[in-house]
Amino acid sequence: MGLLEGKVAIVTGGGRGIGSRYCLGLAAEGAKVMVADINEAGARQVAGEIGGASTRVDVSDEQSVQAMVEATRTTFNRVDILINNAAIFTELIQPRKPFDQIPVEEWDRVMAVNVRGTWLCARAVAPIFKQQRSGVIINISSGTIFSGTEGFAHYVTSKAAVWGMARVLARELGEYGVRVNAITPGLTSSEMVQEVYPSEMLAARAQARVFRREQVPDDLVGTVVFLCSDASAFTTGQTFNVDGGAHFH
Numbered sequence: 550m551g552l553l554e555g556k557v558a559i560v561t562g563g564g565r566g567i568g569s570r571y572c573l574g575l576a577a578e579g580a581k582v583m584v585a586d587i588n589e590a591g592a593r594q595v596a597g598e599i600g601g602a603s604t605r606v607d608v609s610d611e612q613s614v615q616a617m618v619e620a621t622r623t624t625f626n627r628v629d630i631l632i633n634n635a636a637i638f639t640e641l642i643q644p645r646k647p648f649d650q651i652p653v654e655e656w657d658r659v660m661a662v663n664v665r666g667t668w669l670c671a672r673a674v675a676p677i678f679k680q681q682r683s684g685v686i687i688n689i690s691s692g693t694i695f696s697g698t699e700g701f702a703h704y705v706t707s708k709a710a711v712w713g714m715a716r717v718l719a720r721e722l723g724e725y726g727v728r729v730n731a732i733t734p735g736l737t738s739s740e741m742v743q744e745v746y747p748s749e750m751l752a753a754r755a756q757a758r759v760f761r762r763e764q765v766p767d768d769l770v771g772t773v774v775f776l777c778s779d780a781s782a783f784t785t786g787q788t789f790n791v792d793g794g795a796h797f798h
């Protein structure tokens with residue numbers, strides 16, 4: 550028996566990168582997974598690998614998010630877990646730029662996807678979770694909120710927002726038995742990170758950790774599985790920093 554047997558999970562941004570590893574990890578523990586991504590082909594491919602389902606979603610769009618949740622219910626009859634992983638991280642915001650040179654449209658798009666998207670997804674599953682009096686939400690934040698990493702103020706601000714949002718949701722949904730936590734990954738060598746960040750930078754980050762190696766997507770999967778499972782049944786409103794000891798939190 551896997552830790553998540555009988556559970557149904559939605560992973561936003563599951564069509565690529567770290568999100569796709571969450572899908573694999575949850576499926577390996579017995580969960581049925583809806584791979585939801587704006588990149589439909591990527592989502593379909595990941596779903597095919599794990600025997601899950603896929604749907605195209607733009608998390609910044611209210612109707613699209615509602616349709617994602619409905620598609621999950623229609624396919625699997627229930628929803629137990631929401632991983633709020635979709636974000637603008639690699640595209641659009643490269644190259645990095647000082648905060649006073651970020652175009653307003655770029656700021657607004659990052660907020661729309663990373664912050665409004667996370668809120669819309671939580672809002673869409675909330676009635677189901679309240680009614681069944683159980684559910685798990687994980688907001689994927691970022692270690693950049695601790696370091697105040699320069700050059701992408703909108704991204705760092707958005708990740709601080711979803712971290713704070715997890716705390717509010719934990720309080721507001723606690724009485725329904727719903728748990729909400731946040732994870733702050735360190736710089737992780739997902740496909741796009743390897744594409745857009747110089748290898749010297751990844752190597753330098755590795756040296757700043759207690760464990761002196763690059764962080765890879767699979768380093769995050771165990772924490773996600775733990776937070777989705779009953780092994781963490783009394784844990785809510787918390788932040789789990791997974792970065793090989795770059796920051797102590």
Ligand SMILES: NC(=O)c1ccc[n+]([C@@H]2O[C@H](COP(=O)([O-])OP(=O)(O)OC[C@H]3O[C@@H](n4cnc5c(N)ncnc54)[C@H](O)[C@@H]3O)[C@@H](O)[C@H]2O)c1
Binds near residue numbers: 609637739
């Ligand atoms: N890789 C890192 O170093 C790192 C560090 C800390 C936090 N994170 C966070 O982890 C998550 C995954 O990171 P990654 O490296 O795999 O990033 P990525 O850019 O490779 O993947 C993001 C995924 O989100 C999807 N997406 C983007 N906009 C969307 C939208 N509007 N609607 C639905 N899906 C959308 C993309 O298609 C993609 O599949 C992100 O939330 C990121 O901010 C990453």
